[in-house]
Amino acid sequence: MAESLPEHDRILQEIESTDTACVGPTLRSVYDDQPNAHQRFMEKLDACIRNHDREIEKMCNFHHQGFVDAITELLKVRADAEKLKVQVTDTNRRLQDAGKEVIAQTEEIIRCRVQQRNITTVVEKLQLCLPVLEMYSKLKEQMNVKRYYSALKTMEQLENLYLPRVSQYRFCQIMIENLPKLREEIKEISMSDLKDFLESIRKHSDKIGETAMKQAQQQKTFSAPLQKQNNVNYGRNMCLGRSRILESKNEITLKRTFEEDDEHEEEVLTAQDLVDFSPVYRCLHIYSVLGDGEIFENYYRKQRRKQARLVLQPQSSMHETVEGYRRYFSQIVGFFVVEDHILHVTQGLVTRTYTDELWNMALSKIIAVLRTHSSYCSDPDLVLELKNLIVVFADTLQGYGFPVNRLFDLLFEIRDQYNETLLKKWSGLFRDIFEADNYSPIPVGNEEEYKTVISKFPFQDPEFDKQSFPKKLPMSQSVPQIYIQVKEFIYASLKFSESLHRSSTEIDDMLRKSTNLLLTRTLSSCLQNLIKKPHIGLTELVQIIINTTHLEQACKYLEDFISNITNISQVTVHTARLYGLSTFKDARHAAEGEIYTKLNQKIDEFIQIADYDWTMSESDGRASGYLMDLINFLRSTFQVFTHLPNNNNDHAAMSGKVAQTACMSACQHLSTSLMQMLLDSELKQISMGAIQQFNLDVIQCELFASSEPVPGFQGDTLQLAFIDLRQLLDLFMVWDWSTYLADYGQATSKYLRVNPSTALTLLEKVHRGMKDSSKKNNIFAQFRKNDRDKQKLIETVVKQLRSLVNVVRVTGAENIRKILLGEHTLVSTQWPQSTQIILGSHTLLGSIGDLHRQRRKILARVFSRAALESYLPRIQKVVSWELQGWCMEPGSIAVYSSAKTLTFRIAAQILLGLRLEEKQFKDLARTFEQLVENLFSLPLNIPFSGLRKGIKARDMLHEFMEKAIQEKLKRNNTEDHSDALDFIINSAKEHGKEFTMQELKESAIELIFAAFFTTASASTSLILLLLKHPSVTEKIRQELMSHELYQRCECCPAGPRPDTLTTQSKDNEKSLLHPTAKDARKDQSQPLGPREEGINLEKLSRLSYLDCVIKEVLRVLPPVSGGYRTALQTFELNGYQIPKGWSVMYSIRDTHETATVYQSPLSGFDPDRFSAAGTEATGRFHYIPFGGGARSCIGKELAQAILKLLAIELVSTARWELATPSYPTMQTVPIVHPVDDGLQLYFHPLQASCGSEA
């Protein structure tokens, strides 16, 4: 229990100290602890309450006195408070009474104050409104007096300043509403003003422009002298004649210019003088004020642009007068002056770009207009004035700062046009001058007349001065006139260049150019036209030629003249020279040509009246009348020609030359005309009589030609014009067909100029004529064998000619290859008919196709290696023997004949194995030669004809051959066959074909023919070429020595000996041989001695240099120059079609000469060219001395062997020299040989001295 006591104390304390709310839990804690705790707590609580009652009693006791005292005090104060209350109420009442008056008065004051304040406000408001009204009325007033700009200003003030202040008033509202209307009104009014203005400037721009241009012009005219004399007193004196105003204006202009003032002001003045610009300003102001500046600008520009367009539109008739142009330009200038003014005066209404744009537009338009309009202009004066206008126009506008370069460019164009019109005008002038000329020299009676002419035309001729009056100038009157007119033209042309701001060089250049045009085009065409005029005759043409020479000479003076005008010295300027020279030269040529043409026309006219009776049987021995007339006419014409008046100077020489050419051309024309007449296809037949007549006429022509109708022809130059006709007629008159055909193609031919086709045409006509006439006289004709023979002959000749006409000449390796290899397919061999007749039908050369192949095979045996080998020693012997004969001959040897003898001997003895007496041999040789000579003759078997002779020779030969063959066949059995005939017979047998006698004979003759001439020709060539080239001979000799063949002739076969001895012994042998030569010849055919067997094919082939020599000989001088083939079918050769049936002539010689292989080192004789390896390989058809293909030479090897043997024999035993002063010329047809057997040589045995010693 001890412990619950403190616990209660603490709870009590807690209850006292804390709030009542918290008492609960505290109390609960009391109940919770112990069941009797509540009791004790109650007790405790009573205890506490008593404690607190005691304390309250104590306190009351202590503060009671103090309370009583305080009440007493209060009672005392109560009385005082009452008294005071009364006093205060009293005072308050008194105060209330006094305050009543004051309040009344205060109220009065307040009322007055309000009144006063109201009045002030009204006054203020009124003061604001009054100016507005004033302004408005001012505005109205301004509007009334049309001071729109100030009105606008006023309006602006109103709006900006006044109206905002009083905007609350109704009248202001109205005003504000009214103002825009007023503005519109103003705008409208000013616009209409502007329109009026525009109207007026449109009206006045003309004037303005004119004035401006005038001023610019004056300024220029004044400034021009001013530039020259700077300090001259200008002004009044200079303008005396002018009006006062102008004068002063000018003065101003001048002064200004001189002081380098701005020119514009002055000019603007004039613009302003004429037009009142105020509407524009006003309008501009108004609009800019109204803020519609842009609209105005646009409007203005648009309007002006429209105006510009109107202004620029030219009147259609403008080009007719200068006035039209002037008005046009004035308007444009006026327009731009106004624009310029506006540009300078107003700000921004127009800008520089705007005016520039406008100007550019205007410029293009102007240029276009001028271009079209000026092209209508045909009057140079008008063009000139137009040009002046343009210049002034350009100058004026340039003054205003507009670029005018294009105008000047245009001026150049117009200048061309101007020149063109000038040229047109002058062309007429020239024509008139030429029309009026009498084309005879100007007669001058005395010095005075002479001077008059000279003053017009530069003419100098010292020769002429020497003559006495009266005399005649060389040229006709048109010359000075033309010259003057050219000068006039230059002046006229110059006029345009004035005031064009161009340098004198340029002007000079221009003048020269236009003058050149005048000369080369206008004058030239006038001259050309003149020359073609029908009334201009030959003499007039000659005069024109003389005239042009003088004009040409005068060109120089024209150049001086131009230089004088332009002050450009010719030395410094090398610009355009006058090339009038060519004009005159051309004209001269044309005139000359016209002379020839005119003459030819005259000749044609004569020819047209020719009336040959082409069927006349005989001529009457007189030349035809028309021809005599023609020749007389020509004669007198040329007589007049060469006796023209002024033959005292170089012109005569000139016209003489013209006369010569004219004469030549006339003769040639006459000749061709006559020829044409003969060959005219409509003329079907001509009698020999007509040809006689024609011949007489041609003789007349030739007489004329040889009579020197015009002096100065050399020899028979003129006659040559008729040479073709002459030769043709000669051929017919002499009836010289054999010569013609034989010599055909040779330079020496008498009828060289006769074309086979011409001859053919004429011959056919003659033939036809003959047939015709013989038909008519057929009763007699039957008996006239002569006629028939003649006709036959004609037919043959016609055939021959035809073959000549249709010959294609072929050269060049490739083409020849095609021809040669084309044998039997493309082409076939072609021999003249005469050859076929004479040689017979069984020959190798005459056979074709398979037959040819077979024959060739048989004959090949004759030339086989074995056969050759067997011939060789015998050939050598014959050669050696023949050569000895040559050397023994004291006189000269005709090499070709001798070679023929040699080859014939070889052919006869070795090939045919004939054993002949020398006389027999010679007869045979002669007969054979006759045969060969006539192989190529006219195939006419009539007495004394070539063919007849050939046939005769053949028959003799055949006869002889038959005997010889018969003999041979008898002997044949015993002997070994060693000649060609033997080979043939046996070979034929082997090939299963027996040769008939006829075949044998023919083959034999053919063999001789083939070997005879060709080898002789080659031998001759060999000797000739060796003679010409001793070095080659020497080289052969050395080769022989090196092969130990040089000592071949030695008697003793036993080894080499010293040279001297060798030759000695050889000569010994020779000298022994010589006396018995004839005997020796008899037994040539006997088998050869063993010592001669030294040579054989193998040895020969080792002599390579000799081989080259032979090759080269055959190249340089191929015995046969070519061959004929007939085209079996049409084929193409080197791009040419060769028709079937045509003859093809292939040229061996030309091919050798032109082949590029042989061009180097030199195309001359040079055996070494073949020593180089591979030459042959390059193309075997470059080298075709033996032909090629199926018909190549069958005896090729043999021929080469013969030639080699001849060379060896020659070189080792003889030397030879020319017996004639010069080498002979070589003829190529039918085989290469010296002309007229002209190779004459002396042959000497080597070491002849030794020989004579022995």
Add this chain to the structure above:
Amino acid sequence: MAKTYDYLFKLLLIGDSGVGKTCLLFRFSEDAFNTTFISTIGIDFKIRTIELDGKKIKLQIWDTAGQERFRTITTAYYRGAMGIMLVYDITNEKSFDNIKNWIRNIEEHASSDVERMILGNKCDMNEKRQVSKEKGEKLAIDYGIKFLETSAKSSINVEEAFFTLARDIMTKLNRKMNDNSSSGAGSQSLRNNTTKLLLRAPLNVDCDTQNTKWILLTKPIDLSGSSFSDMEAMKWRHKCNMATN
């Protein structure tokens, strides 16, 4: 060669210098006129084909120089002429007076049967006339020659003049031909037969072929039996003339 004409007449124009010979010819051949006086030098000719009685006639008209200095050249042409025009200028008395000299010239140089005609040219210039027409006519009558006044400039009587002369020549020719070919074929049949008839004269010809000179031995041509065309006859006559001259 096909022949383009049946006859060829050679005419000659003579007269003083400047009377208008060339202009007459120019008018006749080209139907043109040129005012400038270009004096003819030497000789010239023009050819024009006309038709007369269905025959084509080629007129070869020779224009001579009137100037004295060319006289030698021009007289050579008188002989071949078949008709001669004597021209004078009616405005130039002297040229008229000279006609007599010209006629003398003709008598001297031309063949005797040549047709002649006098022309007074420039008749367009009446105001300058010096020679009356009557005077001209009288002269013509005196000589028995036809006369016409012409103007080349105005193309008066130019055609007529030449045609007249051509016709006169033709008439003379026909008359002669009729005289010559009295036997057989008249001109009537010939006119129908246009093919060319041959003049066949048997001539002996001796040819020296070596010198190629041909000597012709002319024998009189036997005309009997062979028919002549007008043309042949004319040619024949012409050749005879040549021979006799």
